[in-house]
């Protein structure tokens with residue numbers, strides 16, 4: 002990459018997570034070096050210093066898109082955006098980092114999948130990136146590889162699927178094992194929460210009814226299928242005391258489950274996606290096949306038109322006047338989503354997008370390793386471990402008679418019972 006030089010962003014309102022103020026920002030060698038009023042005295046700018054006038058504008062941290070699938074091979078298809086096109090699009094929207102998913106086939110190595118995704122991404126990425134890794138099957142090898150990925154490869158999040166039966170889906174006991182491992186190695190468990198068994202049955206039912214169009218996609222996996230799996234994942238994670246991140250929460254029912262768990266103090270996060278906030282599933286019933294089909298995703302957009310507002314409101318609980326510094330009288334989220342478009346995007350200290358023009362090359366982005374036991378999450382997990390671990394009741398030991406049950410004998414009795422019933 003070319004030398005990055007120095008950049009002064011002048012006179013904008015700098016917005017951080019805790020407060021905002023009008024200030025200059027000096028960036029040098031890809032790092033923010035100074036923040037303050039009038040960093041540069043009047044007069045000619047020193048050589049090699051580029052000045053961006055941000056008067057009357059917001060200066061925001063680059064966005065991180067935590068859920069992307071670039072050039073993802075899936076059931077014989079592939080995402081149209083590769084790591085070049087997709088990360089360029091990200092920069093145009095002010096997103097300077099993506100987190101994609103390395104997804105191994107059932108039975109194959111997690112580390113190999115991770116290296117494969119890196120080999121696809123490294124030469125192509127225009128913005129920084131990191132990788133989640135999916136756990137699509139369970140074995141001692143998987144368990145070992147998760148540790149290696151967390152300790153040596155910068156992976157601190159693992160995704161488990163409760164849907165895609167026969168392809169990626171894990172059973173409850175495997176989820177329990179995977180969540181337990183996440184806890185041991187300081188990772189966060191992620192779930193695609195939909196009841197995979199019910200989806201298979203639902204699909205059969207829709208086909209039998211002659212429903213083969215995009216509406217069948219939603220009909221075979223209605224809200225309850227998502228809400229049930231969401232609650233199940235939260236229950237398992239809570240038993241293990243492992244932090245949980247529910248990817249793409251798409252329905253009011255599932256969002257309520259997540260919100261309730263959070264109110265109860267569980268370490269659970271629900272992920273919104275733009276589609277779920279911006280539109281709804283009534284489009285599946287469009288008479289135009291293309292229009293309807295373009296709205297298909299899993300879990301599906303919901304036909305209840307009040308869903309986007311409901312999901313947006315839950316987000317607004319998190320980004321609200323309450324969490325802002327008192328003097329601030331505007332809402333960051335509104336500023337970003339409803340009223341603003343990125344004019345300039347800076348990545349690694351360089352202007353990479355300005356007035357609709359890119360100045361970036363494939364491979365300019367870098368892989369960002371993430372460390373295990375992230376404090377933001379694991380401080381709470383540690384606290385819960387300390388306060389929520391049950392202890393035995395102190396009592397005098399039992400001294401009475403002990404009777405041993407004989408399981409094998411009981412099984413035989415059971416079979417005998419079945420035979421008798423069969424003949425009657």
Ligand SMILES: *[C@@H]1O[C@H](CO)[C@@H](O)[C@H](O)[C@H]1NC(C)=O
Pocket residue numbers: 003004005351360
């Ligand atoms: C593109 O970026 C390079 C490296 O920072 C810089 O030297 C060059 O002037 C930029 N080009 C444009 C058109 O801004």
